[in-house]
Amino acid sequence: MILNFWVLSQILGLVVVVLLGLYAALQGVRILLRWQPGSASEEQLELEKRSYLVSTLVQYALAFQVLSLLLFVVTADYLASFISGAMCAFGSLNSNDYGFRALWVKVAAIFAYSSWLMVNHIDSRAEDYPLVRPKYALLLLLLPLLLADIYLEVRFYTSIKADVITSCCGSALRSLENPYGFVAMSFPGEVAMALFFLTFTAALAALFLHLRTSRYALFSGFAALSAFLSSLLAMFTFLSPYFNVVLFGLPTQHRCPFEVLRQPLVGYPLYALLFAGGVSGLLVALAEFLKKKPSLRESAAQLQRSLARLSLLSLGGFLAVSVAFMLIFYAMVGTLFYH
Amino acid sequence: MIRCERVTKVFNRGRPNEVVAVRDVTLEIASGEVAVLRGPSGSGKTTLLTLIACAARPTSGRVFVLGKEVSRLPESFLTRFRREHIGIIFQQFNLIPGLTVLENVTAPLVPTSTPPKEAEERALRLLERLNLAHRRSFRVRELSGGEMQRVAIARALINNPEIVIADEPTAHLDTSLAAEFLEIVRSLREEGRTVVIATHDPLVYEHRLVDVIFDMRDGSLVGVER
Amino acid sequence: MSLRKHLNILDYAARFMLRRKGKNLATLLVFTLVVFMLASVVMMMGSLKKEAEETLALAPDITVQKIVAGRQGLVPLSYAARIEEIRGVSRVEPRVWGYYYDAVEDATYTILGVESLPFAVVEGSPPGEGEVAVGYAIAEKKRIRPGDRIILRDYRGNYVKFTVAGVFSSSSSLQSADIIAMPRATAREFFGIPPEVANDLAVYVANPAELTNIAYKISLALPDARVLTRAQIRETYDAIFGWRSGIFLASIIGALLAFAILVWDRASGLSAEEKREIGILKALGWSTGDVLEMRTYEGVLLALNSYLLGIILAYLHVYQLGAPLLKPVLLGWSTLYPSFELMPALSVEDLLLIFMVSVVPFLAAVVVPSWRASTVDPDEAMRGI
Ligand SMILES: Nc1ncnc2c1ncn2[C@@H]1O[C@H](COP(=O)(O)OP(=O)(O)OP(=O)(O)O)[C@@H](O)[C@H]1O
Numbered sequence: 045m046i047l048n049f050w051v052l053s054q055i056l057g058l059v060v061v062v063l064l065g066l067y068a069a070l071q072g073v074r075i076l077l078r079w080q081p082g083s084a085s086e087e088q089l090e091l092e093k094r095s096y097l098v099s100t101l102v103q104y105a106l107a108f109q110v111l112s113l114l115l116f117v118v119t120a121d122y123l124a125s126f127i128s129g130a131m132c133a134f135g136s137l138n139s140n141d142y143g144f145r146a147l148w149v150k151v152a153a154i155f156a157y158s159s160w161l162m163v164n165h166i167d168s169r170a171e172d173y174p175l176v177r178p179k180y181a182l183l184l185l186l187l188p189l190l191l192a193d194i195y196l197e198v199r200f201y202t203s204i205k206a207d208v209i210t211s212c213c214g215s216a217l218r219s220l221e222n223p224y225g226f227v228a229m230s231f232p233g234e235v236a237m238a239l240f241f242l243t244f245t246a247a248l249a250a251l252f253l254h255l256r257t258s259r260y261a262l263f264s265g266f267a268a269l270s271a272f273l274s275s276l277l278a279m280f281t282f283l284s285p286y287f288n289v290v291l292f293g294l295p296t297q298h299r300c301p302f303e304v305l306r307q308p309l310v311g312y313p314l315y316a317l318l319f320a321g322g323v324s325g326l327l328v329a330l331a332e333f334l335k336k337k338p339s340l341r342e343s344a345a346q347l348q349r350s351l352a353r354l355s356l357l358s359l360g361g362f363l364a365v366s367v368a369f370m371l372i373f374y375a376m377v378g379t380l381f382y383h
Numbered sequence: 384m385i386r387c388e389r390v391t392k393v394f395n396r397g398r399p400n401e402v403v404a405v406r407d408v409t410l411e412i413a414s415g416e417v418a419v420l421r422g423p424s425g426s427g428k429t430t431l432l433t434l435i436a437c438a439a440r441p442t443s444g445r446v447f448v449l450g451k452e453v454s455r456l457p458e459s460f461l462t463r464f465r466r467e468h469i470g471i472i473f474q475q476f477n478l479i480p481g482l483t484v485l486e487n488v489t490a491p492l493v494p495t496s497t498p499p500k501e502a503e504e505r506a507l508r509l510l511e512r513l514n515l516a517h518r519r520s521f522r523v524r525e526l527s528g529g530e531m532q533r534v535a536i537a538r539a540l541i542n543n544p545e546i547v548i549a550d551e552p553t554a555h556l557d558t559s560l561a562a563e564f565l566e567i568v569r570s571l572r573e574e575g576r577t578v579v580i581a582t583h584d585p586l587v588y589e590h591r592l593v594d595v596i597f598d599m600r601d602g603s604l605v606g607v608e609r
Numbered sequence: 610m611s612l613r614k615h616l617n618i619l620d621y622a623a624r625f626m627l628r629r630k631g632k633n634l635a636t637l638l639v640f641t642l643v644v645f646m647l648a649s650v651v652m653m654m655g656s657l658k659k660e661a662e663e664t665l666a667l668a669p670d671i672t673v674q675k676i677v678a679g680r681q682g683l684v685p686l687s688y689a690a691r692i693e694e695i696r697g698v699s700r701v702e703p704r705v706w707g708y709y710y711d712a713v714e715d716a717t718y719t720i721l722g723v724e725s726l727p728f729a730v731v732e733g734s735p736p737g738e739g740e741v742a743v744g745y746a747i748a749e750k751k752r753i754r755p756g757d758r759i760i761l762r763d764y765r766g767n768y769v770k771f772t773v774a775g776v777f778s779s780s781s782s783l784q785s786a787d788i789i790a791m792p793r794a795t796a797r798e799f800f801g802i803p804p805e806v807a808n809d810l811a812v813y814v815a816n817p818a819e820l821t822n823i824a825y826k827i828s829l830a831l832p833d834a835r836v837l838t839r840a841q842i843r844e845t846y847d848a849i850f851g852w853r854s855g856i857f858l859a860s861i862i863g864a865l866l867a868f869a870i871l872v873w874d875r876a877s878g879l880s881a882e883e884k885r886e887i888g889i890l891k892a893l894g895w896s897t898g899d900v901l902e903m904r905t906y907e908g909v910l911l912a913l914n915s916y917l918l919g920i921i922l923a924y925l926h927v928y929q930l931g932a933p934l935l936k937p938v939l940l941g942w943s944t945l946y947p948s949f950e951l952m953p954a955l956s957v958e959d960l961l962l963i964f965m966v967s968v969v970p971f972l973a974a975v976v977v978p979s980w981r982a983s984t985v986d987p988d989e990a991m992r993g994i
């Protein structure tokens with residue numbers, strides 16, 4: 045159990061998000077039950093007004109969630125000094141069963157909220173609001189995610205035991221018993237590296253082709269998502285040492301994905317690019333389904349293009365920064381293949 | 384251009400204070416016409432105007448404006464349609480007191496992608512046309528009634544609407560100002576705009592500009608004069 | 610989607626607020642005050658933590674005290690010899706030190722008997738036999754310079770005159786601020802500590818990994834000893850900071866709640882004039898979403914301005930003025946810290962954190978009232994209500 049200002053403010057922020065989420069869900073249920081398409085009744089007007097509230101609330105929830113993810117990692121990093129054996133966020137998150145689960149739920153939540161907001165955005169641009177029911181049903185599905193988020197995070201803080209020694213990135217990522225270590229060890233540096241460049245090439249090429257021909261949307265989304273996932277894998281395996289060596293002069297065995305955040309000017313933009321690329325990539329694919337509804341086709345297609353462009357630029361930016369650090373590393377160390 | 388089919392508007396339906404403000408009204412106004420809604424106070428003129436102006440939806444019946452059915456449109460689209468095609472001159476001017484004349488006139492363009500420069504240029508052109516350019520940075524409180532009226536007109540025209548709607552436009556004006564207003568209506572008609580005016584001022588409905596008069600009593604349409 | 614539209618609405622929101630200066634100023638001030646308090650505490654805590662960390666860096670790996678009848682007693686030097694026999698111990702240093710109450714200044718100093726000064730002398734030289742060196746806070750408060758005399762009352766009640774050889778400071782001002790250092794033999798004489806005992810023993814260990822193990826061995830070998838490792842001291846520090854700042858933060862979070870209620874109240878209680886303006890805007894072709902967006906920008910503008918203002922004020926308060934409003938509360942264990950300078954220790958993380966507990970609840974508190982205000986029907990405005 046650990047309770048300090050950092051933890052308190054994190055929980056306070058989450059409570060705010062949960063309250064917003066619950067309120068939005070409540071409104072959503074109301075809309076779901078009483079929505080009458082084509083009706084001009086006063087009640088319908090009232091529900092239309094409420095739908096603005098819901099989308100604003102979800103927008104807030106998304107913005108706060110991004111902030112909360114950031115703070116969660118930062119807090120975990122800070123808590124490392126209270127946990128024996130932990131030296132960075134990895135150690136804290138790894139110190140009990142809830143840390144990493146909370147992190148992944150938060151990451152998933154960002155994808156989910158963004159998806160909902162896009163569906164909502166497109167739907168509200170068609171005069172017949174064709175997706176009202178599925179949309180608000182989906183909204184209710186976001187609720188468990190939100191509750192899981194706060195549950196896991198609170199459990200994480202309450203389960204921290206300062207005197208139980210945990211293993212940090214250095215050892216855990218080399219041990220087959222740790223799930224992350226297991227994944228990291230089953231992808232030797234060269235394999236992870238090949239996968240990384242392969243998925244990025246596929247994603248960038250597909251997005252580019254999609255922008256040219258407006259085909260391959262599903263493949264683009266799939267490839268962008270793969271690039272996102274392979275980047276996460278890369279940060280746990282071969283990629284993070286380039287940053288850690290160049291920025292902090294750490295030994296190459298140090299494969300911690302969180303270390304780079306200690307240089308906020310590099311770390312935050314880096315992950316921002318990655319998330320922007322991944323999320324907008326997913327949305328490109330999602331928009332393809334929305335295009336099937338005739339009244340949504342045009343606005344969905346329009347948004348899809350902007351998202352594809354965003355995804356292309358973000359993933360390209362992430363790749364460019366990564367390659368730049370690899371080259372600096374090369375200039376410093378004299379080799380790229382340190383593994 | 385504007386067509387109402389058996390339009391009814393009920394307020395507070397199912398409650399003791401239920402009011403049928405507009406009852407089963409069917410009418411048609413052609414493009415470029417000047418139409419007048421005439422009737423005593425409480426006869427439902429303003430309510431019918433809100434329906435034509437896309438500011439509210441009817442309880443039943445259908446309203447077509449510029450060939451589009453607007454009676455079933457969700458609020459946001461209704462608003463957008465109104466913003467793009469309709470200019471409204473309100474019963475009580477409805478100017479925003481804290482703003483300057485220029486800011487009042489450009490207020491409808493704020494939630495659009497019009498750059499502020501362009502909005503101001505458009506507003507200035509209108510103010511010049513209405514002989515108000517010298518008042519552009521006055522606050523609304525510092526204006527006379529006739530000037531307020533013209534600011535309200537400029538604001539109604541800022542989006543270059545096909546349809547201009549005026550609710551009791553001459554109620555607060557003296558005879559010469561009312562005549563001035565009718566001159567403006569004439570120029571609007573010459574530009575090909577449709578004008579709908581609710582009034583019980585003979586000065587307006589007896590003017591030869593008027594193409595058609597709809598008589599209203601207790602929410603119902605009781606007569607049409609062409 | 611066009612950005613232009615959002616900029617237009619933002620611009621209108623800014624002017625909407627500026628037209629209601631009085632109302633918004635009050636909220637701005639309260640909000641700024643909340644952020645200011647919060648940020649001051651966070652900054653102060655950050656600095657103290659940094660200080661403590663540096664102090665700890667100077668602390669020995671293990672401190673050994675003797676417990677007599679449940680209280681701390683003097684440690685025989687024979688204990689030092691026994692500890693030195695334990696494998697892995699690289700050095701044992703008997704320490705002589707004590708507290709000294711200065712009735713004139715009503716302050717408590719720490720007198721430290723040292724062979725070599727662990728601090729950097731900024732003026733003069735390290736103390737020789739019969740000489741002392743003082744921390745700069747004392748030097749400033751008592752207006753002493755190297756070469757001056759200082760008179761202290763020893764354990765027998767005799768006034769002893771010392772020559773001040775030097776003034777020292779360290780990167781960790783928290784520790785060196787109230788210290789008077791003198792050679793160990795002089796300190797023994799001053800406090801009347803016999804030569805065969807010391808206050809405690811500082812134990813240094815060759816391999817930090819063995820620290821816990823060695824501490825355990827010491828406590829086995831010397832059952833009446835209290836063995837403190839650096840990690841334990843650190844926990845004590847953290848507990849003190851945690852406790853002191855905890856009280857403060859709890860009250861600030863209380864203030865935040867009160868503030869959120871105030872904000873809710875203000876945001877819901879729109880003036881008739883504001884309501885009218887919003888109604889007119891709706892009638893002019895602003896949608897519910899547009900008005901809601903405008904009101905949201907209002908909240909965001911207010912929150913960001915207060916946030917920035919609060920942070921800047923707190924920065925000036927803590928790092929330029931030395932936190933006069935907080936110091937008595939957070940540093941209550943010594944009355945003497947006259948020119949105690951806090952090291953700037955403000956990180957992006959701290960800023961995010963303060964944002965999370967101030968701006969986020971504020972925005973959340975205004976969203977529903979803002980929405981309610983934006984749902985006026987346009988036809989109501991047409992009727993001129
Ligand atoms: N929002 C409302 N709620 C309830 N009743 C309403 C509402 N708006 C209008 N009414 C009622 O509907 C009827 C018609 O009102 P309306 O304002 O349309 O009349 P009007 O012909 O414009 O009158 P005037 O010449 O006085 O402006 C009135 O009886 C009025 O009380």
Ligand SMILES: [Mg+2]
Pocket residue numbers: 428429430474550
């Ligand atoms: Mg009326």
